[in-house]
Structures are given as structure tokens and as C-alpha cells.
Amino acid sequence: MKISYNWLKWYVPEVVVANKLADVFTYHLCEVESVETMLDGDTIFDLNILPNRAHDLLSHQGVARELSGQLGIKFQDPTSLYKIPASTPTKLAVDIQTPNCRRYMARIVRGVKIGPSPEWVVKHLASIGQRSINNVVDATNIVLFDCGQPTHAFDAKKLFSEKIVVRQANEDETMTTLDDKHVTLKPTDMVIADESEVLALAGVKGGTNAEVDDEHTTDIVLEVANFDPVSVRKTARRLNILTDAAKRFENDLSPEHCAYAMRELSATILEMCPDAKFEDVVDVYPKPQEPRTLTFSLLDVNKKLGSNLSIGEVEAILHRYGYQFTREPWAGEKGEGITLVVPALRLDLIGPHDMVEEIGRIYGYENIAPVIPTVAHAPKENAQYVQMCAARDRMLADGYSEVMTYAFTKKGGVEVARGAKGKEFLRTNLSDGLKTAYELNRLNAPLLGHDDTKIFEIGSVFPSLDGEEMHIAYADKKGVVESTLEAFTRELPLAPSTHVSESQKNGAKKFTPWSQYPFITRDVAVWVPLGTESTELTTLCKKQGTELLALEPRLFDQFTKGDKTSFAVRLVFQSHAKTLTDDEISPIMNAISSAIKDKGWEAR
Amino acid sequence: METPNKGGTEHPISIIRNQAYEIFAGMGFEIVAGPELENEWYCFDALNMPKDHPSRDMQDTFWIKMSPDEIQKAQSAERSTRPVMRTQVTATTIRSLEKAQKEGRTSAAFISVGKVYRNEATDATHEAQFFQMDGSMIGENVTLAHLKGVLMAFYKKVLGEDSEVEIRPSFFPFVEPGIEIHAKFNGRWLEMGGGGMIHPTVLKNAGYDPEKIQGFAFGVGLDRIPIVKWGITDIRYLYQGDLRLNQF
Numbered sequence: 001m002k003i004s005y006n007w008l009k010w011y012v013p014e015v016v017v018a019n020k021l022a023d024v025f026t027y028h029l030c031e032v033e034s035v036e037t038m039l040d041g042d043t044i045f046d047l048n049i050l051p052n053r054a055h056d057l058l059s060h061q062g063v064a065r066e067l068s069g070q071l072g073i074k075f076q077d078p079t080s081l082y083k084i085p086a087s088t089p090t091k092l093a094v095d096i097q098t099p100n101c102r103r104y105m106a107r108i109v110r111g112v113k114i115g116p117s118p119e120w121v122v123k124h125l126a127s128i129g130q131r132s133i134n135n136v137v138d139a140t141n142i143v144l145f146d147c148g149q150p151t152h153a154f155d156a157k158k159l160f161s162e163k164i165v166v167r168q169a170n171e172d173e174t175m176t177t178l179d180d181k182h183v184t185l186k187p188t189d190m191v192i193a194d195e196s197e198v199l200a201l202a203g204v205k206g207g208t209n210a211e212v213d214d215e216h217t218t219d220i221v222l223e224v225a226n227f228d229p230v231s232v233r234k235t236a237r238r239l240n241i242l243t244d245a246a247k248r249f250e251n252d253l254s255p256e257h258c259a260y261a262m263r264e265l266s267a268t269i270l271e272m273c274p275d276a277k278f279e280d281v282v283d284v285y286p287k288p289q290e291p292r293t294l295t296f297s298l299l300d301v302n303k304k305l306g307s308n309l310s311i312g313e314v315e316a317i318l319h320r321y322g323y324q325f326t327r328e329p330w331a332g333e334k335g336e337g338i339t340l341v342v343p344a345l346r347l348d349l350i351g352p353h354d355m356v357e358e359i360g361r362i363y364g365y366e367n368i369a370p371v372i373p374t375v376a377h378a379p380k381e382n383a384q385y386v387q388m389c390a391a392r393d394r395m396l397a398d399g400y401s402e403v404m405t406y407a408f409t410k411k412g413g414v415e416v417a418r419g420a421k422g423k424e425f426l427r428t429n430l431s432d433g434l435k436t437a438y439e440l441n442r443l444n445a446p447l448l449g450h451d452d453t454k455i456f457e458i459g460s461v462f463p464s465l466d467g468e469e470m471h472i473a474y475a476d477k478k479g480v481v482e483s484t485l486e487a488f489t490r491e492l493p494l495a496p497s498t499h500v501s502e503s504q505k506n507g508a509k510k511f512t513p514w515s516q517y518p519f520i521t522r523d524v525a526v527w528v529p530l531g532t533e534s535t536e537l538t539t540l541c542k543k544q545g546t547e548l549l550a551l552e553p554r555l556f557d558q559f560t561k562g563d564k565t566s567f568a569v570r571l572v573f574q575s576h577a578k579t580l581t582d583d584e585i586s587p588i589m590n591a592i593s594s595a596i597k598d599k600g601w602e603a604r
Numbered sequence: 605m606e607t608p609n610k611g612g613t614e615h616p617i618s619i620i621r622n623q624a625y626e627i628f629a630g631m632g633f634e635i636v637a638g639p640e641l642e643n644e645w646y647c648f649d650a651l652n653m654p655k656d657h658p659s660r661d662m663q664d665t666f667w668i669k670m671s672p673d674e675i676q677k678a679q680s681a682e683r684s685t686r687p688v689m690r691t692q693v694t695a696t697t698i699r700s701l702e703k704a705q706k707e708g709r710t711s712a713a714f715i716s717v718g719k720v721y722r723n724e725a726t727d728a729t730h731e732a733q734f735f736q737m738d739g740s741m742i743g744e745n746v747t748l749a750h751l752k753g754v755l756m757a758f759y760k761k762v763l764g765e766d767s768e769v770e771i772r773p774s775f776f777p778f779v780e781p782g783i784e785i786h787a788k789f790n791g792r793w794l795e796m797g798g799g800g801m802i803h804p805t806v807l808k809n810a811g812y813d814p815e816k817i818q819g820f821a822f823g824v825g826l827d828r829i830p831i832v833k834w835g836i837t838d839i840r841y842l843y844q845g846d847l848r849l850n851q852f
Contacts, residue, residue, distance in 0.1 A: 375632025
């Protein structure tokens with residue numbers, strides 16, 4: 001979620017400078033995806049709010065409240081700043097016909113003038129990448145990003161009567177969403193309707209039937225409601241309409257938040273339309289959220305974190321966050337304890353383990369000293385790993401190199417849903433993948449510096465739903481052989497259960513990427529006087545070979561006749577930038593030939 | 605004269621896996637393995653990831669193709685048997701914890717390296733299959749400080765003594781507190797994986813009484829290690845069967 005530093009300052013005027021804030025978020029709250037400094041001096045943080053805090057943190061107020069606790073600075077409660085408009089009795093009725101709606105607040109506002117928003121509204125929305133639409137729609141968006149509660153406005157005159165019905169859709173009922181998507185509904189979708197037709201997909205998206213428009217709208221109905229998260233999620237997913245509102249509802253919001261949001265929304269509209277006439281709020285809230293308390297002990301915290309916090313330190317953290325709490329009189333085995341009143345929005349705080357996390361992240365995990373545990377028992381060996389080590393050792397010793405190939409293939413016994421084309425099935429054997437890999441490596445053999453390609457793979461195959469099995473397969477010029485790992489290792493000596501290669505110590509080694517272009521090989525055969533070292537020839541070739549020489553020149557043939565020895569060396573050329581042709585290679589080979597002549601050697 | 609291929613070369617993942625196993629076995633962890641073709645219970649439900657919960661969005665899943673009737677039948681069991689390619693090796697961790705509980709063990713530590721699958725578009729840093737390492741330790745007094753200790757020991761051994769490890773707040777349904785693991789290598793902080801203290805619901809699903817037994821669990825990307833340590837430029841090189849990869 002995008003968070004504007006200037007917007008935060010409404011609530012926490014004493015907050016630290018923007019460039020110190022990223023670390024506070026990273027080490028005590030959540031990942032910061034990006035930090036952007038704007039031309040007007042604002043800083044925008046893109047915070048990856050964690051799913052368990054989506055109840056209360058997908059808003060500027062939520063993040064500001066968190067910072068106030070984290071930094072121990074004042075949180076400026078905005079409630080008293082909002083003007084409460086005078087209101088008159090209303091005839092508006094709300095009828096909740098589905099248990100998926102937990103609260104519905106609505107009010108009529110008459111004499112609204114739809115038009116552009118005040119500058120501060122446009123600026124605030126723009127700072128977090130939101131476009132201004134008109135004053136009423138903008139007011140609902142300001143409330144959404146300010147306090148996290150989605151709200152909606154309908155054109156009151158477009159309603160069949162002054163009655164809002166919240167119900168499940170009828171089979172095959174249709175509606176057009178505000179972005180002109182025509183959707184066919186199912187009884188699993190919850191809708192907001194009048195007595196005649198559907199006005200909105202509850203918690204997901206408004207509809208065109210009661211759309212607020214710039215030219216005609218004068219009277220509006222404001223909606224501030226709370227919906228069941230699973231119901232909203234299913235509808236949003238099914239219709240693929242993923243909105244900021246749906247994202248908040250599907251993470252479960254507290255219905256207690258509605259009252260505050262209605263106050264903020266009304267006050268914002270009053271500021272925009274000072275002559276508007278507000279009617280009383282209708283509030284249908286069948287089962288109010290129960291106040292909750294939570295008890296945890298100091299021992300719960302220290303025993304899980306491995307920390308040594310005192311009760312005073314824990315109390316100081318709770319004070320900073322503004323928790324209401326009391327010290328438990330009990331003591332003894334569990335140490336001191338605390339009972340706190342769970343804030344209504346903190347639906348994530350259920351049991352003592354939640355307070356362990358709350359205290360831990362606020363205290364800071366960097367303050368917990370690492371400890372290596374002492375383990376009394378010797379670990380048992382794992383039979384499959386022992387087999388894997390034994391099989392690998394044998395294959396490597398016999399000159400086979402290890403590869404890994406893909407588990408997905410184009411035919412088999414088990415099919416995955418939504419698999420990529422040609423990779424819809426799980427492999428039933430290793431052999432097919434290994435044959436392809438063998439061919440690739442055989443063609444590359446000159447590049448790899450050997451003539452006989454030998455490869456193997458150890459991996460799972462899936463011939464049927466319950467037939468997963470660990471196999472080994474190896475390929476060489478005679479073909480491919482495959483068996484179960486178990487059968488292959490039956491006759492082998494079983495190695496100790498961890499087998500670490502020497503090469504791991506080669507930590508400083510760096511990966512050399514390979515070229516995507518074809519290579520060219522050239523052989524050089526030369527008569528040299530008996531006693532000449534072959535390295536003289538390979539060094540000469542390397543010197544003349546230029547950077548196009550892809551690997552060390554390799555001696556592949558030698559014999560002696562009388563007082564002369566014949567050496568044959570293979571050169572492999574490859575470019576990282578293009579496909580090589582004779583035009584590039586001929587000059588190099590000519591240079592090698594003349595260097596050979598200069599030595600007084602004789603090319604064969 | 606043919607140039608013989610003297611000893612074969614090793615795949616980078618195997619080198620790191622063997623090294624990881626050696627390090628963790630040295631700290632008392634038992635090596636375990638589990639199926640890659642998992643079921644919904646062990647892959648999601650047992651790990652405190654309810655159906656229709658946004659936390660499942662964190663992973664793109666390869667479900668096995670089935671008719672709606674077959675899916676419904678599989679999910680109607682007390683423990684869903686709906687088949688799925690595992691999205692995390694944590695499925696093997698919970699299987700191991702459950703087994704340990706049945707054997708009456710009150711302390712145990714497990715380490716498992718294996719292949720996991722995610723249905724996402726592939727590029728130089730994303731693959732549909734990759735390796736993960738999952739570890740866990742339970743007992744009466746296993747703490748977050750212990751998790752920090754073993755992770756530091758591991759990354760210092762595998763990446764070098766001058767590397768650093770940090771844990772930061774995060775969220776995964778199967779742990780609380782939840783943490784993210786970052787390692788500093790060559791002056792850069794890199795995200796390695798996640799973990800935390802095993803959630804009471806997960807301990808209960810394994811048969812343990814969370815009032816008496818507690819522990820940590822973590823899951824880290826194993827592919828990340830050779831990629832970072834040796835500078836392998838494209839994760840897809842790991843699964844193409846190309847021997848030019850085996851440089852280490």
C-alpha cells in the first residue's frame with residue numbers, strides 16, 4: 001500500500017524525518033517495497049502490509065497509529081476535528097436479508113453539488129497514485145485510504161424507493177459495474193439493491209444503476225458497511241474484479257470501524273458542500289462485535305523469544321501503543337501477567353502467542369541474542385539420502401556428470417491444472433529428459449573439453465497419483481539406463497549420510513556464463529623435434545587465439561616417429577556477441593600457422 | 605586417442621544440499637524426505653492456511669487436474685486428500701513432526717531439502733520448480749533465539765564468515781512470531797526465506813500440546829545460495845540439463 005509521508009504527518013506531526021522511517025518499517029513492521037521522493041517534497045513509501053495486519057494497517061491512520069507506538073510520539077486523534085453536520089429525521093430504510101452483511105450504515109444527503117474537489121483532496125489522492133473523479137467519489141476514496149474503511153455513494157433519485165436491500169443475488173440476475181462490465185450473478189454473490197434492481201456488488205464494486213454523475217445528481221445515499229470476508233472474496237475472484245474495497249473486506253474489517261468512517265465521510269462532504277442537508281444515519285447492526293480481553297504472561301513472551309524482558313519493559317511497550325491493560329495479581333510459575341483490552345480493529349490479537357509477536361517485533365528482533373541449541377540426541381540417518389549419496393558417488397567416480405531436468409512434460413499419467421503448454425503432465429521417467437540433455441551435451445562436448453558424454457540424474461517420477469518414486473538414470477553413447485534408486489543401490493556400499501564435495505571450499509569461484517551462439521572447432525597438427533613439450537604448442541595457440549578462444553587448447557593426439565613428434569591440438573572458438581564465421585577465424589588460424597613456421601616446426 | 609572423462613562433475617544444487625545437510629546434521633538435525641506430489645492437508649490445511657483465506661494467495665499452486673466431483677470428494681475427507689504439487693517443503697516438516705509425536709518424542713529437529721513447485725511465469729529469477737530447505741526444532745524450551753543461532757551458523761558456513769544474518773518481522777500462517785530471513789553477502793542484503801515459532805494450531809495438527817511443546821520452523825530458498833554464492837546469472841540454467849553449469 002502506498003503511504004504518503006505528508007499524509008501521515010496529519011496524525012503524527014512529531015514523526016522522524018522521512019529517510020529514517022524506512023528502517024522503522026523494515027525492522028518493526030513490514031517490508032518496504034519502494035521509497036520515492038516527490039517533486040513537492042513528499043515521500044511515498046510502498047509498504048507490503050502483512051496479511052495479519054490488513055485488518056487495521058491498509059490506511060494512513062493505521063500506519064500512523066503504529067508509528068506513534070513504535071516511536072513513542074503523540075497520535076493526534078482526528079475525531080474531534082470533524083464537524084458533525086446537523087441532521088433531520090429520515091425515511092430511508094435499510095433491510096439486511098443476508099447474514100453476510102454484518103453492519104450497514106446509510107444516510108441521505110440532499111442538495112449536494114457534484115463538482116471538482118478542493119485542492120488538498122486532489123493532491124492527497126494524486127500523492128498515492130489515485131485519480132480525482134468528482135468531489136463525492138473523491139470523499140469516499142479519501143476515507144478509504146485515510147481510515148481503511150471502504151464506503152460508497154449512490155444517487156438517491158435513481159433509487160426505486162428510499163429503501164436499501166442487502167441480499168444474495170438471484171440466479172442469473174445481471175448488472176453493469178461502474179467500469180461498464182456486464183456481469184451475470186449467482187446466489188453466492190451478495191448485492192446492494194433497491195426494491196427493483198441491483199445497485200452494487202456488495203464490498204466489491206458499484207453499479208451504473210445508481211451512479212453518481214456530474215450533471216444530474218443532487219441527492220445521495222452514503223453507504224458505510226461491513227461484509228463477510230469470504231463472501232466478498234469469492235465474488236471478487238469469481239468475477240475477477242479486484243478492487244481496493246474488496247481487498248480490505250476480504251481481509252476482514254471490524255464492523256466497529258463503520259461509525260468512525262461515517263463521521264469522517266459526512267464531515268468531508270460537508271466541507272465540500274456546505275449547503276448540503278444531512279439526514280439522520282440509519283444503522284443496522286444485528287450482532288455487534290463483542291469487546292474482548294486477552295491475558296498473557298511475561299513467561300509466554302520470554303520463553304518463546306528467548307529474551308530476558310522485565311515486566312516493566314513489556315508495560316512500557318503497551319503504554320506507548322496506548323493499550324488499556326491491568327497487571328494480573330497472580331504470580332508464581334507463570335511469572336507476572338497482563339490482561340489487556342483488545343482494540344476493536346485488532347482482529348489479529350487472539351491469544352498469548354499473538355502478544356509474543358507483538359512484543360517481539362516492537363522490542364526488535366535485532367535485540368534478541370542468537371543461541372546455538374544443544375541437542376542431546378544423535379540424529380538418525382535417512383535411508384533415502386544414504387542411497388542418494390552412494391549412487392552419486394558411484395556415478396561421479398565412473399565419470400558421469402550430474403544434471404537436473406524438468407519434472408513437467410507433454411505426456412504422462414498425472415496432469416496438472418493450468419500447466420504451461422507442452423508441460424501439462426508430470427514426468428513418468430527420467431529417461432526422456434535425459435536423452436534430450438545427452439544430445440545437448442554431446443553436441444557441446446568440444447566445449448566441455450571431452451569426447452565421451454556421460455550424464456546422470458536422480459529425481460522423482462510420477463507414473464500415477466500414488467506412484468511417486470525416486471529414480472536414477474544415466475546416459476552415455478550406449479543409450480539410457482533407468483531404475484529405481486532403491487534397486488540401483490542394492491549392491492552398492494552405502495556411504496555415510498552426508499557427503500560434502502571438496503569443491504564447496506571453492507567459495508571464491510565465480511560462475512562463467514556461456515555464450516548462446518554456436519562454436520567452431522579447428523584442429524592444429526604439427527611435427528616438432530623430439531623432446532619438445534606439448535605445452536609449447538598449446539601456449540602458442542592460446543597466445544594467437546584471441547579472446548574468441550572459448551577454452552584452453554586441448555591436446556588430443558600425439559605420436560613419435562624417429563626424431564620427430566606429432567602433436568594435435570583442438571581449438572574451440574565462440575563469441576558472446578555473434579555467430580562466428582570463417583572471416584573471423586581464418587586470420588587467427590593464419591597467425592597460428594606463421595607462428596608455427598617461425599618456430600621452424602612443420603604443419604601436418 | 606580419445607580424451608577420457610575422468611570423474612564426473614557435480615550439479616551446484618547437490619553441492620549446496622550436501623553441505624547444508626552436513627552443517628545441520630552437525631547441529632543435531634535429522635535429515636527427512638517427503639513426497640513432492642502432496643495433498644491439500646499437509647500442504648495447506650495443516651499449516652493453518654484455511655481455504656478461501658487471502659494467505660493462500662501468497663503462493664501460486666499447481667493443483668492436479670480433477671473433475672469438480674473428484675475435488676469435492678477429496679475435500680470432503682476430514683483431512684483433504686486433494687492432490688497438489690507441494691509449494692513448500694514445510695509439508696514434509698509437518699509430516700515429520702506428526703511422526704515424532706506418534707513415536708512419543710518430546711524433542712526433535714528435522715532438516716529437509718527438496719523440490720517445490722509454483723505456477724508462475726518463468727524468467728531469470730523465477731522458475732516453476734526450485735529447491736527449498738525446511739528446518740524445524742521442537743522441545744520444551746526451543747526459542748526464537750535458537751532459530752537465529754542456527755540460521756547464523758548456517759549462512760556463515762555456507763556463504764563465508766563475513767556474511768551477516770538478520771531477521772525481520774513477517775507473516776506466514778504456520779508461525780507466530782513470523783520472521784523473514786535476510787543474509788548480507790558482498791555488502792548486499794538478500795531475502796533468503798521465512799520462518800518463526802511454530803503456530804499453536806500447527807503443533808496441535810501434529811498432535812502436540814502447544815502448552816507443553818514449542819519450537820521453530822523455517823523455509824529458505826536453496827537455489828538462492830548457489831546463485832548468490834557463485835553468481836549464477838539465470839535460475840533456469842539449473843534445470844536445463846546443461847553440463848556447462850557444473851563449474852564448481
